[in-house]
Amino acid sequence: MNNYDLVIIGAGPTGLFATFLAGLRDINSITLEALDYTGGQIPELYPEKMVYDVQGIPKINAMELRDKMYEQAKLFDGEIKLGAKVTDIIPNNDQYIIEVNGTKEYNCKAILICTGIGDFTPRKIGCPGEDEFKGKGVEYNVKDITKFKGMTVAIVGGGDSALDYANELAGTAKKVYVIHHNDKFKAAEKTLDMAMKNPHISLIMNTSINAIKGDSQIREISMINSNDKTTQDIKVDALIIAIGHVGKANVFKSVNIETSKNGRSIMVDNEYQTNLKGIFSVGDAATVAGEPIHPLIAVDGGNAYIAINFIKKYLTPTATIFGGHSSSLNLK
Ligand SMILES: Cc1cc2nc3c(=O)[nH]c(=O)nc-3n(C[C@H](O)[C@H](O)[C@H](O)COP(=O)(O)OP(=O)(O)OC[C@H]3O[C@@H](n4cnc5c(N)ncnc54)[C@H](O)[C@@H]3O)c2cc1C
Structure with a gap:
């Protein structure tokens, strides 16, 4: 079984940005996506549409935006596995075992659930x-x-x-x-x-x-x-x-993650941690203290930034929460 500090579940816009951010904060992570492609709702529901509300990009075709998000996710060689549906999360002392397509595959210290509206059907x-x-x-x-x-x-x-x-x-x-x-x-x-x-x-x-x-x-x-x-x-x-669409939050049978009353959203605190230590959630999947969600790429991305910073602190208690500005980096 492979070990990771962090397993990110879902490679929609939120999971892709979280993949980049994990790299930015030097977190050893893997991102698991159930579908054979990334981008979540974009390729499924509006591949042909234009998007106008992502900061700094006045107008962009949704699939082009997805491709740019993928490129950004891979900036630090973030590992993304497609066709990998997480079917269970099993507690393992202070850590978790991730079951993929019915097989126990990974051991990790923290999990970030970015499963969006979960298994959604029209x-x-x-x-x-x-x-x-x-x-x-x-x-x-x-x-x-x-x-x-x-x-x-x-x-x-x-x-x-x-x-x-x-x-x-x-x-x-x-x-x-x-x-x-x-x-x-x-x-x-x-x-x-x-x-x-x-x-x-x-x-x-x-x-x-x-x-x-x-x-x-x-x-x-x-x-x-x-x-x-x-x-x-x-x-x-x-x-x-x-x-x-009718959405349903993912249910992982070996853990009891608290969801909103209608069962659609995962309840998280201000640090995007669920009721279970080390399991975080962000994006369309999560609601902070049951508040209405703002299902938007830019909002989800900003929240993912905060979540990853708290995950960094969770994994490395001596680390600072704020990781600095990306403009200080000198990337090729
Ligand atoms: C028609 C339409 C138009 C939109 N237009 C805009 C817009 O103009 N601007 C804007 O900001 N937002 C727009 N949105 C909203 C935006 O697409 C969502 O806010 C965004 O997709 C949420 O990203 P996410 O990654 O949190 O979830 P999702 O996009 O839902 O992605 C979740 C991913 O997790 C995967 N997953 C689920 N369960 C598992 C599992 N168990 N194991 C592994 N993987 C799993 C799914 O396959 C999926 O790829 C629009 C949405 C729709 C439907």
Whole structure:
């Protein structure tokens, strides 16, 4: 079994930045990622989108940002293992054994859980045909806009994801319908404004889908208006269901890590330590004293900085918490 001072679980934006920071603070670490690629929610949920709220980067494609975060994570040769799902954490005196894909693989002194929203699955609308046409026109995200070229596309949802997808697809798809179950959109004002002004987008409000029909492919959706109960069918080539995800914090059976009441977030203190000594958590996975989380890359990154500094102090009690400025380094 290999020994590390720190095992970082998850290589989403937070785990990648933590990997870099561990290197910056000379912590002997390995980062374990369940998927075969890094970046967490980015490649899964919004690879084609632009990101505007990372300090110092006015505008960047999400996958390009992921690639830059990976490059930064590797600056100190941080070890990242892909396809490595942590299935259990087993206490071992003052240390922990990490079980990966069912096999005990590593021994470590500290753990940083950066598992984001954990095992997340897209929320379903739950109408007839949804499962039958999944992958045959029914999608839960947009990974490649060009796939929808010339199509008539319906998008279900009223939040940022649904309206962002609508704006992105409007130039490529022939026609885009956004179907929302009430009359209040939750998307950012600018996003909504853009969608409302786009002649290729029709917003259908107070409406739910009650059936998805087709043959070998989706062909049609049936909808019902919640106010007057009128029904209408529209012909579509694709249906994108963008009504959020259901997340669940990872449960590691040999340790009892305290989670929030809804079980979605790991509870941490101001040093990002859980109720268990040596087990820390940060990023979308964690909530400080049950406070609402700010699921944003920049916020998660800042918190990861603080967490790694406290982990350094935990591993080396004589170390200072603040590790100095990176600008003092003279890297190649
Ligand atoms: C549509 C959309 C648009 C967004 N746009 C922005 C934006 O413009 N700006 C912004 O700042 N933020 C944005 N976000 C939010 C941002 O993506 C998240 O805040 C960020 O991804 C959180 O990073 P994380 O590493 O904490 O978690 P995640 O990205 O969820 O990554 C967690 C990683 O842990 C891995 N993992 C989970 N369990 C295990 C396990 N047991 N073993 C090993 N690995 C495991 C997962 O596979 C995953 O790779 C957006 C999110 C969405 C959904």
